[in-house]
Amino acid sequence: MREKGKSELLAYLLNAPTIAMLLFIGIFPLLYCSYFSFFDYRIITQSATFVGAGNYVSAFQDPVFLSSLKVTGTYVLVALPLELTLGFILALILNQKTRGSSIIRVVFMIPLMVAPLVAGYLWRFMYWPDLGLVDTIINRFGIRTPEWVANPQTALPSLIVVDVWQWTPFVFLILLAGLQALPKEPYEAALIDGASRLQVFRYITLPMMKTIIAVAILFRFTDLIKIFDQPLIITNGGPGFSTYTASLYIYRVGLSEQFRVGYAAALSWILNIITMVAVMIFIRRTFVSEEKRPA
Amino acid sequence: MTETKQSRRGFLKAAGGAIVAVAVAIGLYEWYQSTTGIVTPTPTTAATTVAPTTAATTVAPTTAAKPFQGVSLAFFTLDPLTSVANAMKAKFTEQTGINVTVIPLGGSEVLNEKNLLELTGHKGSIDVLTNFVWMIGQNSAFYVPLEPLVEKYKVDLSDYAAWVLDQSCRYDDEHKFTKRGGGGALYTLPTGADCALLLYRKDWFSDPSEKDAFKAKYGYDLEVPNPPDALTWKQFCDLLEFFTRPDKGTYGYAYAADPYTFWELWHPEAFSRGEYYTTDEGKPNLNSPGQLEAFNLALHYHRKGWVPKGASNMTYTEAQQWFKNGNVAIAQLWNMMYTDYTKPDFIDKVGYAFMPYWGKPIGTNRPLPPGVTSWEVPGSQPRMSSGGWNLGINKDSKNPDAAFLWIQFATGYEFGKYSAQNFSYFGARYSIYQDPEIKKTNPWVDAALEAWKGDHLWICWMRVAAFPQAVDPVTRYMHEALAGTKSPKEALDESQKAMVDIWTKYNYPT
Numbered sequence: 043m044r045e046k047g048k049s050e051l052l053a054y055l056l057n058a059p060t061i062a063m064l065l066f067i068g069i070f071p072l073l074y075c076s077y078f079s080f081f082d083y084r085i086i087t088q089s090a091t092f093v094g095a096g097n098y099v100s101a102f103q104d105p106v107f108l109s110s111l112k113v114t115g116t117y118v119l120v121a122l123p124l125e126l127t128l129g130f131i132l133a134l135i136l137n138q139k140t141r142g143s144s145i146i147r148v149v150f151m152i153p154l155m156v157a158p159l160v161a162g163y164l165w166r167f168m169y170w171p172d173l174g175l176v177d178t179i180i181n182r183f184g185i186r187t188p189e190w191v192a193n194p195q196t197a198l199p200s201l202i203v204v205d206v207w208q209w210t211p212f213v214f215l216i217l218l219a220g221l222q223a224l225p226k227e228p229y230e231a232a233l234i235d236g237a238s239r240l241q242v243f244r245y246i247t248l249p250m251m252k253t254i255i256a257v258a259i260l261f262r263f264t265d266l267i268k269i270f271d272q273p274l275i276i277t278n279g280g281p282g283f284s285t286y287t288a289s290l291y292i293y294r295v296g297l298s299e300q301f302r303v304g305y306a307a308a309l310s311w312i313l314n315i316i317t318m319v320a321v322m323i324f325i326r327r328t329f330v331s332e333e334k335r336p337a
Numbered sequence: 338m339t340e341t342k343q344s345r346r347g348f349l350k351a352a353g354g355a356i357v358a359v360a361v362a363i364g365l366y367e368w369y370q371s372t373t374g375i376v377t378p379t380p381t382t383a384a385t386t387v388a389p390t391t392a393a394t395t396v397a398p399t400t401a402a403k404p405f406q407g408v409s410l411a412f413f414t415l416d417p418l419t420s421v422a423n424a425m426k427a428k429f430t431e432q433t434g435i436n437v438t439v440i441p442l443g444g445s446e447v448l449n450e451k452n453l454l455e456l457t458g459h460k461g462s463i464d465v466l467t468n469f470v471w472m473i474g475q476n477s478a479f480y481v482p483l484e485p486l487v488e489k490y491k492v493d494l495s496d497y498a499a500w501v502l503d504q505s506c507r508y509d510d511e512h513k514f515t516k517r518g519g520g521g522a523l524y525t526l527p528t529g530a531d532c533a534l535l536l537y538r539k540d541w542f543s544d545p546s547e548k549d550a551f552k553a554k555y556g557y558d559l560e561v562p563n564p565p566d567a568l569t570w571k572q573f574c575d576l577l578e579f580f581t582r583p584d585k586g587t588y589g590y591a592y593a594a595d596p597y598t599f600w601e602l603w604h605p606e607a608f609s610r611g612e613y614y615t616t617d618e619g620k621p622n623l624n625s626p627g628q629l630e631a632f633n634l635a636l637h638y639h640r641k642g643w644v645p646k647g648a649s650n651m652t653y654t655e656a657q658q659w660f661k662n663g664n665v666a667i668a669q670l671w672n673m674m675y676t677d678y679t680k681p682d683f684i685d686k687v688g689y690a691f692m693p694y695w696g697k698p699i700g701t702n703r704p705l706p707p708g709v710t711s712w713e714v715p716g717s718q719p720r721m722s723s724g725g726w727n728l729g730i731n732k733d734s735k736n737p738d739a740a741f742l743w744i745q746f747a748t749g750y751e752f753g754k755y756s757a758q759n760f761s762y763f764g765a766r767y768s769i770y771q772d773p774e775i776k777k778t779n780p781w782v783d784a785a786l787e788a789w790k791g792d793h794l795w796i797c798w799m800r801v802a803a804f805p806q807a808v809d810p811v812t813r814y815m816h817e818a819l820a821g822t823k824s825p826k827e828a829l830d831e832s833q834k835a836m837v838d839i840w841t842k843y844n845y846p847t
Contacts, residue, residue: 085457086475086802106810170655171647172586192650194820280596281649281820283813297450300806 075307083304090304097308107309109283110291111316116198117287118266121205125262126255128206129213134243136214137221147218154211162275165204166191169276191277194284201272201285209265213258220254221247256328260321267317288313405739406434412743413451414467415442417673417760418528418726422747425755429746435739442467449805452476461733464740465747468525470518470724471798473508475805480524480729486741487523497748500789501530501765504796505727513801514619517794525727526748527765529756531671532788533604533722533797534781535568536678537561538666539688541580551579556700561690564787567719569696570606570634571703571712573667577643580666589643591656591665598653599819600812601722601797602669603635605692608720608795614836615799619846621836623811624829632818632825633708639819640707649819671724672785676761679778689781691719691793708825723794725765803843810835 079097083090101107132150136143153161168175169190177187190200228246237245270289273279279286292313296306414422419441426437440463442448449472455463456479468476483506487494494502504518505527512520541547542559551559555575561568568576577589592602607613612627622628638644645651645659653674660668661677669692678687695714705712728747730740746752753764757775763782769775770782788794798804811832818828837847 085453088457106813169647171645189647189649192647192820194822277650278596280813280816282596282817282822284820284822286813294809298446298809300809301453302806 075310078304079307079311081304083302083307085301085303093304097305098312100305101309101312106283106286107288107291110286110288111313113198113284113286114267114269114288117202117205117269118263120199121202121209121266122259122262124202124206125210125213126259128210129258130217130255132210132214133217133221134247137218150211150214152211153208154215156208158208158271159275161204161208162272165207165272166276169200192281194281197277197281197285201276204272204276205266205269209262213262216258216261217251217254220251224250252328256324260324263324264317264321267313267320403434405736405742407436408434408736408739409436409438410464410736410740410743411438411440411462412465412467412747413440413442413448413455413463415444415448417756417762418467418747421752421756421760421762425746425752428751429743432746433739433742435742437743456731456733459733461731461735464731464734464736465728465743466731467528468505468727468729469798470505470727470796471800471804473505473524473727474513474800475802476729477508477522477524479732481732481734481737481740483523483526483730483741483744486738489738490741490745492745496750496766496768497527498530498765498767498770498789500794501527501725504723504794505530505725505765508800514615514617514799516613516796517792518796518800525729526744527725527727528748528753529673529726529762530765530785530789531673531724531726532785532794533602533669533671533692533724534784534788535561535690535692536660536668536670536675537576537688537690538660538663538686540686541666542688551575554579554701561688564689564691564784565719565791565793567691568693569698569712570609570693571696571698572700573693574637574643574703574706575700576667577638578641581641581643583642586664588645588659588665590638590667590669591645591648591651591659592669593651593653593656594639594644594649594819595652596650596813596816598812599649599816600808603632604722604795604797605669605720606631606635608722609692609694610714610717613795614804619801619840621833621840621847623836624826624833627714629826629829630709632815632829634706636818636825637706637709649816672781673760673762675779675781678781679761684778684780687780689784691784691788692721694719718792720793720795721788722797723788724797801845803839803845806839807836 078090080092080094081090082093082096136147136150156164169177171177171187171189171192172181176190180187188196191197224247228250229242232242232246268289269287270293273285273287273290274293277285279290288309292306292309294300295302295309300306412422419439422437422439426439430436442451448467448469452466452468452472453475455466456476466476486492500517502523503520506525507518507520507523509520509522512518542561548559557572559576559579579589580587581589593599594602607628610627610631612622612625612631614622616622639648645664651659653670656668657670657674657677659665660670661683675687677683695712695717698712703712728744730737730744734740748764748766750764750766750768753766753769754772754775757763757769757772757779761779763769763775763779770786776782798808814823814828814831814835817823817831818825823831840847
């Protein structure tokens with residue numbers, strides 16, 4: 043009994059630093075942020091006045107924040123399906139062992155290896171009116187190009203293109219790994235039964251890939267909802283508010299020039315809650331409903 | 338193999354114990370830190386005497402003991418000061434025995450962020466901080482007032498441009514809304530003065546065929562007056578129109594109109610007719626009839642296509658590139674961006690002038706831009722945006738005296754001259770601006786010196802502490818008008834409302 047107690051204590055001691063560290067770097071900032079969200083905390087005057095839910099109420103009356111949520115939502119709703127579709131198509135194509143496929147896979151990985159900030163600058167130059175790569179190519183065909191990132195109609199789609207360029211390889215990578223881990227037997231059976239390629243995809247590949255696809259969606263969703271680097275570098279949130287995403291706005295409110303820390307904390311929590319609710323609904327619909335379904 | 342299961346209660350006990358232990362350790366460390374500190378040696382006047390000549394407020398080399406020998410200072414700054422400081426700090430160490438660690442920061446946003454986090458953290462880990470002109474309002478509470486040190490070290494301030502000391506370094510609550518600064522307390526010393534002059538392609542303007550064509554079309558000579566004279570806004574429009582030739586890839590005007598900087602770049606239109614962010618009493622003044630007319634004029638260049646394609650997303654660097662590449666005839670740029678134009682292959686191609694004013698139109702008739710009622714406004718005079726960087730001492734610095742010596746050095750003649758020769762970033766001393774050697778390679782200084790004389794420069798961003806909060810929303814509403822999603826009037830009304838909201842929170846006049 044005493045031996046057992048000793049080994050338990052040792053286990054506690056060995057685990058405690060890790061747990062403490064995780065609590066400090068993970069949970070403590072979240073709780074601290076939550077605490078500040080109830081204060082009108084101004085870093086410049088170093089004054090903190092308790093305002094209760096005031097910051098949260100202000101957030102829903104703040105036209106800039108609401109507009110930034112709309113921009114972020116549009117960004118997610120357009121970029122995510124595009125990345126998923128393109129990533130899946132690429133994964134299906136490159137899942138077949140053909141000559142040079144391994145080189146092509148590596149080439150597809152290149153955008154993923156570029157730091158988002160660098161990618162932002164790269165595309166800023168590529169979108170440069172008339173002289174950038176995009177205009178140079180299109181103008182050769184005699185087509186007049188719009189002001190890609192200086193026009194409120196084209197700025198957001200132009201940013202989404204950048205995101206799709208950079209992050210489709212990530213989706214592709216996850217899905218390719220999933221495809222390669224699928225068992226061969228169902229495919230052989232389908233071949234014997236004379237199933238068409240489309241039927242194989244619809245009734246075998248897609249259901250078996252469901253979990254992997256869900257993981258890819260979760261990764262990209264949580265990443266996209268906090269999109270920051272590209273709008274900051276390429277458009278600085280403009281023209282006007284047209285690419286002003288929630289994360290960029292929170293940054294400006296909390297740091298940058300405004301230093302309204304309490305309000306920024308409340309905005310962060312709202313974004314966090316939106317993300318958590320969406321993720322929970324998605325997980326419930328994707329996984330839990332499947333577990334409940336009779337075999 | 339068996340696995341010992343931990344009880345939940347026991348596990349929580351251990352984890353809680355560990356957290357408490359870590360918290361106690363941190364507490365003890367903080368307590369230890371607060372009880373110790375670097376001992377500041379008491380300076381002796383003999384060892385730190387500063388030569389009282391106008392040109393030499395650098396720290397005089399001492400033959401006596403160096404009272405700050407071995408003291409280390411940390412200095413927050415940004416380019417080009419980083420490069421200059423790194424190049425010159427060995428000399429400072431040689432003179433004083435003080436070591437300086439230069440910590441480079443990014444652009445203005447990062448600088449402000451890092452400065453405030455450092456100042457409000459009260460750790461005193463950074464001794465000297467670089468500020469933009471507008472930061473003095475928010476940061477002055479965290480800085481060591483410099484008068485006692487100026488007196489203690491017998492520093493002669495007369496070589497610093499008086500105007501720059503006023504706009505960048507002196508502050509008090511009574512002067513928080515002023516256009517040209519001032520105030521009873523000196524918190525910083527200037528390391529640079531910046532004004533946004535009008536740059537034009539002198540080689541294009543002196544081309545005889547261009548001159549003939551211009552005169553034939555507009556009825557007067559193609560030329561830009563020397564400061565303090567200036568173009569009128571009507572002439573300015575003529576010039577932009579004349580040089581806009583999209584088929585040849587050239588346009589009239591380039592300036593940084595991206596959502597972050599757009600506001601400060603139509604200052605000349607507003608300032609020249611006496612319109613500032615607020616009234617003299619400090620009430621927001623963004624949607625007055627005069628502001629609206631100025632705004633309509635600024636938008637007119639875009640509507641007419643006299644600016645390059647995509648101009649509404651253009652940064653300073655890009656505007657500078659358009660001008661340098663010969664794609665635009667006129668640019669509005671800060672003087673610290675002129676380095677490229679001082680090179681031998683470019684120096685004769687660029688002219689420097691004041692931005693225009695609302696004066697009597699000459700030459701052929703030009704219809705007024707939409708929303709502008711007259712080209713002429715009584716009492717109008719050319720006015721430009723003014724900025725500049727300055728250095729302050731963190732109140733929590735363990736070595737304020739040593740820090741002051743560094744400030745003295747980094748705002749001194751030698752430092753400034755090196756900076757001027759290599760980066761077109763000048764310091765704010767008359768002796769540098771009037772140095773014949775420097776003037777030869779930097780022809781813009783005449784225009785800048787002229788601008789310092791009269792009421793031609795207004796501070797680019799207000800110095801009041803809450804102003805930075807207004808910048809982002811206000812600029813974006815204005816930018817919506819540029820993007821065509823709001824009318825100019827709607828944009829200015831929204832801007833005014835945003836500024837009033839912020840002013841109300843701070844109990845400023847509305």
